[in-house]
Amino acid sequence: MAAALEISGLTRRFGGVTALAGVDLSLLPGEVLGLIGPNGSGKTSLFNVLSGHYAPDAGAVRLDGRDIAGWAPRRIARAGVTRSFQNLRLLKRLSLYENLRAATHSAASGRELFWQSRAAKRRERSQLMDLLALFGLEDKADDAPGALTLVEMRQLEIARLLAARPRLVLLDEPAAGMTPAETARISRIIAEHVLPGRSVIVIEHKMPLITALCRRIAVLQAGVKIADGPARAVLDDPLVRQSYFGSRPC
Amino acid sequence: MDSYTISVLSNIGLFSFLAISAWILLIAGEISFGQQAYFALGAYGAGIATAVWQWPFALGLGFGIVLGAGIGALVAWPAMRLTGVHFAIATLAFAEFLRSGLNIFRYRREVGGYLTGPDGANGFRDIRWAYEAGVEPLGYLILIGGCLLSVIALVACLARGRGMALLRIVGEDPILAAMQGISVARVRIGAAALAGGVAGFGGGLYAHMATYVEPAQFGVMPGVHALAYGLIGGLGTVFGPILGVLVDIGALESLRVFSGYRMIVFGGLVALVLIVRPRGLLDEAALRRGLAWLRR
Amino acid sequence: MLLDLVQNTVDGLAVGAAYGLLALGFTLIFGVMRRLNIAFGPSIMIGIFAGAWLHAEWSVGMVPVFLAVLAGAVITAAYVERISFAAIRGDAALASMASSFAIWMQLEEAVARVFPGRTYGFPTFDGMPMIEIGPVLLRPEYLVMLVTAAALVAALQWGLAHTRFGLELRTLADRPEAARVSGVNVARVAFLTFLLAAAIGGIAGFLIAAADGQITPKIGLWATIKGLIAMVIGGLGSLRGALIGGLVLGVVEANAQWFLGAAGREMTTYALLFLALVLLPAGLAGRTEAGARAEAERRL
Ligand SMILES: Nc1ncnc2c1ncn2[C@@H]1O[C@H](COP(=O)(O)OP(=O)(O)OP(=O)(O)O)[C@@H](O)[C@H]1O
Ligand SMILES: [Mg+2]
Numbered sequence: 001m002a003a004a005l006e007i008s009g010l011t012r013r014f015g016g017v018t019a020l021a022g023v024d025l026s027l028l029p030g031e032v033l034g035l036i037g038p039n040g041s042g043k044t045s046l047f048n049v050l051s052g053h054y055a056p057d058a059g060a061v062r063l064d065g066r067d068i069a070g071w072a073p074r075r076i077a078r079a080g081v082t083r084s085f086q087n088l089r090l091l092k093r094l095s096l097y098e099n100l101r102a103a104t105h106s107a108a109s110g111r112e113l114f115w116q117s118r119a120a121k122r123r124e125r126s127q128l129m130d131l132l133a134l135f136g137l138e139d140k141a142d143d144a145p146g147a148l149t150l151v152e153m154r155q156l157e158i159a160r161l162l163a164a165r166p167r168l169v170l171l172d173e174p175a176a177g178m179t180p181a182e183t184a185r186i187s188r189i190i191a192e193h194v195l196p197g198r199s200v201i202v203i204e205h206k207m208p209l210i211t212a213l214c215r216r217i218a219v220l221q222a223g224v225k226i227a228d229g230p231a232r233a234v235l236d237d238p239l240v241r242q243s244y245f246g247s248r249p250c
Numbered sequence: 251m252d253s254y255t256i257s258v259l260s261n262i263g264l265f266s267f268l269a270i271s272a273w274i275l276l277i278a279g280e281i282s283f284g285q286q287a288y289f290a291l292g293a294y295g296a297g298i299a300t301a302v303w304q305w306p307f308a309l310g311l312g313f314g315i316v317l318g319a320g321i322g323a324l325v326a327w328p329a330m331r332l333t334g335v336h337f338a339i340a341t342l343a344f345a346e347f348l349r350s351g352l353n354i355f356r357y358r359r360e361v362g363g364y365l366t367g368p369d370g371a372n373g374f375r376d377i378r379w380a381y382e383a384g385v386e387p388l389g390y391l392i393l394i395g396g397c398l399l400s401v402i403a404l405v406a407c408l409a410r411g412r413g414m415a416l417l418r419i420v421g422e423d424p425i426l427a428a429m430q431g432i433s434v435a436r437v438r439i440g441a442a443a444l445a446g447g448v449a450g451f452g453g454g455l456y457a458h459m460a461t462y463v464e465p466a467q468f469g470v471m472p473g474v475h476a477l478a479y480g481l482i483g484g485l486g487t488v489f490g491p492i493l494g495v496l497v498d499i500g501a502l503e504s505l506r507v508f509s510g511y512r513m514i515v516f517g518g519l520v521a522l523v524l525i526v527r528p529r530g531l532l533d534e535a536a537l538r539r540g541l542a543w544l545r546r
Numbered sequence: 547m548l549l550d551l552v553q554n555t556v557d558g559l560a561v562g563a564a565y566g567l568l569a570l571g572f573t574l575i576f577g578v579m580r581r582l583n584i585a586f587g588p589s590i591m592i593g594i595f596a597g598a599w600l601h602a603e604w605s606v607g608m609v610p611v612f613l614a615v616l617a618g619a620v621i622t623a624a625y626v627e628r629i630s631f632a633a634i635r636g637d638a639a640l641a642s643m644a645s646s647f648a649i650w651m652q653l654e655e656a657v658a659r660v661f662p663g664r665t666y667g668f669p670t671f672d673g674m675p676m677i678e679i680g681p682v683l684l685r686p687e688y689l690v691m692l693v694t695a696a697a698l699v700a701a702l703q704w705g706l707a708h709t710r711f712g713l714e715l716r717t718l719a720d721r722p723e724a725a726r727v728s729g730v731n732v733a734r735v736a737f738l739t740f741l742l743a744a745a746i747g748g749i750a751g752f753l754i755a756a757a758d759g760q761i762t763p764k765i766g767l768w769a770t771i772k773g774l775i776a777m778v779i780g781g782l783g784s785l786r787g788a789l790i791g792g793l794v795l796g797v798v799e800a801n802a803q804w805f806l807g808a809a810g811r812e813m814t815t816y817a818l819l820f821l822a823l824v825l826l827p828a829g830l831a832g833r834t835e836a837g838a839r840a841e842a843e844r845r846l
Contacts, residue, residue: 051429052428052429053425053429072428073425073428073429074428074429074431074432074433074434077428077429077430077431078431082429083429089423089425089426091418091419091422091423091426092422093418093422093529093534094415094418094419094422094534095538095541098415098418101415102415102419102426102427102430102432103430105412105415105416105419105430105431105432106430106431106432106433107431108412112411112412113408113411113412113413113416114407114408114410114411114413115407115410115411116410116411116412121410142538142539142541142542142545143538144534144535144538164430164431276640281640281643328824329820329823329824331824331827332823332824332827335576335582335774335778335782336778336782336823336827338582339774339775339778339819339823340819340820340823340824342771342774342775343775343816343817343819343820343823344816344820346812346816347812347813347816347817347820349812350809350812350813350816351809351813353809353812354809470767470771471767474584474647477644477647478644478647478648481640481641481643481644482644482648510655510659511655511659512655513651513652513654513655514652514655514656516648516651517648517649517650517651517652517655518648518652519648520644520645520648521629521630521645521648521649524630524634524641524642524644524645524648525629525633525634525645528634528636528638528640528641529638529640529641
């Protein structure tokens with residue numbers, strides 16, 4: 001099967017720091033990859049390059065055969081790549097509903113700038129409300145995200161990501177700041193609603209989420225991929241245990 | 251209605267165009283100190299069209315709008331990457347550039363035995379359409395009101411469609427907007443064109459009410475006022491900037507007891523409002539509550 | 547022709563030094579608060595009118611007038627800071643700007659009430675001889691401006707590098723999060739920075755008024771605009787940039803005025819300003835600390 005995503009030799013430097021040093025990675029359609037690595041190892045940087053926020057200094061990114069390296073974020077998003085953010089990026093002055101709707105604008109026609117028919121509006125509303133309902137947020141559709149709990153905010157990001165109907169999803173620490181119970185809940189939600197039919201890369205420090213979702217794991221360290229393979233094999237790899245977990249017992 | 255009331259109301263209406271213009275850019279996340287430039291372009295453009303070229307009034311107004319929108323987009327294109335203070339100063343630079351240009355802009359032609367047209371710093375006299383067509387001040391006030399309603403209707407359409415949402419998303423977080431597939435550049439240029447067109451509309455109406463315009467009228471002060479109106483009235487709805495104008499020109503103009511201390515009272519009031527509601531009286535939270543209430 | 551150029555440039559440098567001081571005030575406030583105080587010029591205006599009043603009523607000498615200007619500007623700035631900045635918390639840069647505009651309106655009207663005329667006299671540096679450097683003439687008050695600006699910038703640089711307050715100010719400007727966690731009293735530093743900026747602005751205003759010999763309330767708007775422009779040309783948040791921006795603005799204006807006339811001066815200056823912003827948004831001083839911070843804020 002042809003790869004959905006094929007990254008080769010991807011390099012990105014920030015001044016003296018080499019955040020990504022020639023990373024190779026490929027992802028099959030429908031595959032879920034867990035990306036782990038110590039703090040500052042370049043995981044988020046990889047997402048930043050994949051989503052077009054930073055152009056790579058070298059290397060190629062093939063999405064369904066097309067090289068998207070260096071494309072503008074807008075173009076990459078339109079090609080079907082959507083991401084979430086480690087530090088959450090919600091529109092805090094808009095309602096939850098408008099936060100979701102933000103993901104649907106790029107697909108709309110120019111005429112819709114000025115006018116949406118009643119039927120179109122109703123259809124849009126029911127679709128987005130269904131999405132909110134998946135997370136039990138439908139009652140808060142008109143509230144601002146400021147009133148949400150952390151878990152709800154992360155759920156809203158996931159809902160927004162789904163509203164964009166992406167083919168490739170990049171999740172950056174979806175369980176950051178959550179208790180074990182909340183982590184279990186969010187990983188159930190991801191398994192149920194995000195994974196089916198999509199290629200996904202998920203960054204996480206919380207191993208229970210990674211092991212629950214991913215059969216394959218890749219490990220970054222100082223911008224270099226040091227392991228990539230079936231989850232158990234990678235987690236048992238002494239090199240990985242040494243670099244990632246250090247003295248910390250797993 | 252006595253003529254004083256009519257003139258106050260007309261001024262409120264005309265200033266609302268300028269305030270809405272600055273408000274549109276505020277929504278799109280840009281501070282403009284220079285919307286008076288497009289007001290001036292509309293005034294001069296529409297004035298030249300009707301007085302010198304003898305175009306019909308509606309066509310002249312249309313020309314003023316197109317001029318404001320076109321130049322607005324043209325200026326926004328290079329300035330698009332600028333934000334915050336940089337954008338504010340760039341708009342100020344353009345407005346002052348235009349104003350000093352108008353100070354040496356002469357375009358006088360003979361129309362019906364008279365020399366008519368802009369005469370540099372001496373201004374542009376005899377924009378006489380309203381007088382010749384026999385429109386009374388009250389009639390003109392109604393005309394201004396109608397035109398303002400059409401602008402409000404346009405904004406309402408944008409709010410019903412996706413336009414307003416796009417402006418707000420780009421205004422709040424352009425990086426996120428781009429990652430949602432939105433063309434930030436196009437939205438910003440579109441906002442600038444819209445804002446320029448609205449200001450040009452107001453300018454054209456102003457020129458035909460005043461019959462005389464001069465470059466000195468389009469200095470920085472009206473621009474800064476226009477910006478403040480939106481911030482005071484609120485960034486939630488298009489009624490925010492209009493409320494700002496009403497509060498300033500309307501309420502305090504009629505409260506004669508404050509005469510002489512008007513700005514001291516007004517300034518203090520505004521400062522207090524902003525402490526309690528940093529995004530103006532009718533802010534986004536008010537808008538959200540209003541919409542939720544409507545849906546109930 | 548060449549001589550004119552040199553003479554204009556010398557005059558421009560002197561006026562530019564005053565612009566640079568105004569920009570310095572702006573940049574200090576902006577660097578620390580990330581908010582724009584557009585009532586900066588009007589606060590200076592209050593100081594200048596206080597000085598003019600003292601001079602007119604008691605015909606006092608330059609030193610008391612100077613102190614009155616300084617006091618007027620600083621006290622007014624304290625009022626602006628309390629109402630428009632300290633009272634408006636959180637992510638509300640726009641509100642602070644609008645609020646400082648409202649205060650500006652108050653200040654203008656206050657001056658218009660107390661001084662109903664248009665222009666007022668201001669004491670000048672009489673009795674100082676014109677300075678001749680070869681064929682180039684330098685007005686004595688221009689020399690005072692240049693020397694004062696240079697001395698002030700040097701003192702400020704030294705103070706920022708060597709005093710505790712300077713250290714706190716720089717930390718707050720460059721790394722606000724670090725400043726907060728390391729126990730810097732943010733509100734206090736911000737307030738003092740505001741007063742410091744007003745004092746610098748007051749000095750600039752005093753020099754400008756003394757060079758002109760007369761003042762009008764328009765000086766408020768004028769000082770705000772010139773200071774803002776010079777700050778942006780130089781690069782936001784950079785002290786050196788503020789001074790460079792002021793000097794460049796002064797020299798360009800003086801030459802354009804001479805060779806192109808008043809309208810030409812305005813058009814050239816503003817066209818160049820627009821171009822400079824579009825082509826060099828980081829400012830002439832290049833990527834500053836503030837620029838690096840803006841870059842860091844783009845991190846996801
Ligand atoms: N915009 C930037 N400018 C300068 N350095 C950067 C930038 N973005 C990332 N870096 C650096 O690149 C390295 C990799 O950072 P990155 O955020 O990718 O790490 P990470 O693996 O996501 O870490 P964490 O687990 O803490 O999220 C770090 O040293 C970081 O400081
Ligand atoms: Mg990260």
